[in-house]
Amino acid sequence: MKKIVFLLGLLTTSLFAQTTDSLFYEANDLYKNGAFEDAIKKYEAILEKDLVSAELYYNLGNSYYKLNKVGPTIYYYEKALKIDPTNADVKNNLIFAKRLALDNIEEVPKTVFQKINSNFLQKLTFNEWAVVSVVLSFVAVLLFFLFYFANATTKKRLFFTCSMLSFLALIFTLVITYQQYQFFNKNKEAIIFAEETVIRNAPTVNSEEVFTLHEGTKVMVLDALDNWKKIKIADGKLGWIISDELKIID
Template identity: 60%
Template sequence: MKKLLILLLFVAQSVFSQSADELFTQANEKYKSEQYEEAIKLYDQIESLGVVSSELYYNLGNSYYKLNKVAPSIYNYEKALLLDPLNEDAQNNLVFAKRLTIDNIEELPKSVLQKIDESIVKKLSYNQWSMISVGLSVLGSLLFLLFYFAYSPSRKRLFFVTSMISFLLLITTSIFAFKEYSFAKNNVEAIVFAEETEIKNAPTLNSENVFTLHEGTKVKVLDTVDNWRKIKIADGKVGWIISNDLKLLNNF
């Protein structure tokens, strides 16, 4: 009975994978023939199956960009980069999509540590850092075994030094993976989808307007109260926005 269940599960996964692959192929064909709305429907079907990837969101972003839909294109490019920060095509197209936005927000200057963090740690997702950590743990273990069984003093020294380097790199990449995981879970970001929305100084409709945002702007979500979210934009300004006016990025 147990073997039958395992077999059925394997078959179901195989069919499920084929279905997603077929939909992806069909969606790409629709995109090539400039049927962008049809392509989007097919890509959405793949997402509804729970099969997500950087390529899927990149293609969705391209489809929305072709339809001049600013917020959805930026949203999907950002999602693609969350899954794979090294997706250069998504990085480049995101730059073009952001040029269509109205808000011109000047970012606060970054400290040296923040610049180092962006140029090194944030180049990979926590999943990618985790995979590197696993690879280094295997490499370090193999090198240590070679050190243990080596007879030549020079080889012992070589394997010992390289195994120690591997373990030091393992510790470093593990810290990076943990840091990025904590950042991904605690740092909630969103894209404004409303064509234009007033940001309030309190989570009520009759509160004072503090500034205005337009579709496609990326914000950091600080808090949630009822149907309101407290946000912070790149220049440091803080305010409250109606939840329906934006869409969260960290909702895989």
């Protein structure tokens, strides 16, 4: 009976994969033929199955770009880069897409730590840093056991030094993992989807208008209250926006 269930599971998985592949190829054909809206529907049908990939997001971005929809274009390119940060095609297309955005916001100069964080530490997600920490913990324990059971003084000194360095590296990576986790939870990137939206100084429709943003602008979401999101833009300005007018990059 178990074998039958297992075989049925494999058959279901196989049929599901074939259906998904079929949708993807159909969407690609529609894109090649200029039917971009129909292609988007096919790609989004795949998303509804919770099947995501850099290629899927990239193709969605390309489809929206052809329709001159700046917000969704940038949004899906950014999501593709979250999965595959080194993808040169996505990076190049994102540069062109950002030129369509109306807002030209000067970024606040970064501190040395912020540069290190964005250029190096954030190259890995907090989950990947956690994996590094686990590996280092095993290495540190192994080196300590080698030190403990070694007979020669030279080997003992070598294994002890290496184990201490591994423990220090472990502590360092644990700190980085925690910081990246905190940063991820407190600072979520999002893309403005509204063609034009007013940013207010409080989460109410009667509050003062502080500035205006347009479709495609990237913001940081810092807080949420009811149907409002508190955001920060690249030049450091803060304000509140209606939640429906942006989409968070997961």
